[in-house]
Amino acid sequence: MPMSASEITRLITEALPGAEVDLQDLAGDDDHWAAKVTAPQFAGKNRVQQHKMVYEALGGRMGGVLHALQLTTATPT
């Protein structure tokens, strides 16, 4: 079962309150996503740490049910 956009967004914003999640369905199949996550919690963290925070928010689904998520992270400006 692929994950829906709303489910992905919900998990991320629950773990990172105030985060903005911009999702794009890359293949039109609800299974290949590109996400840009902008979150105040990323401040002072390096890219690896920022991506790990998003993966943690997704609770182990990354690399499993969520096969393809292209991820970009940023702090709010």
Place this chain on the structure above:
Amino acid sequence: MSDVNTRISSIVGDNDVVLFMKGTPLFPQCGFSSRAVAILDHCGVAYESVDVLQDMEIRQGIKGFSDWPTIPQLYVKGEFLGGSDIMMEMFEAGELQALLTEKNVAKAD
């Protein structure tokens, strides 16, 4: 340390640049791995690749080793740099090229 961690440590320690990927640089088996290969080729550095599809122990073990859930994974001089998204971001910002130069990584033949 478990055996697989020891194996991964020695691969990462013995090679300046290592890409854990699905497939081989000539025949990548996944779009993300393919992108990682293209970036490294563009940087013109010599690198070792490990095909995790040929080694189930490493395929699972690498995720625990780096605490990172996906493949590909890039290591430079023993340090985990990230997956293909981070590689692309760093490459586009010129940071990856700068880091490889700074770390004095050998050029590809």
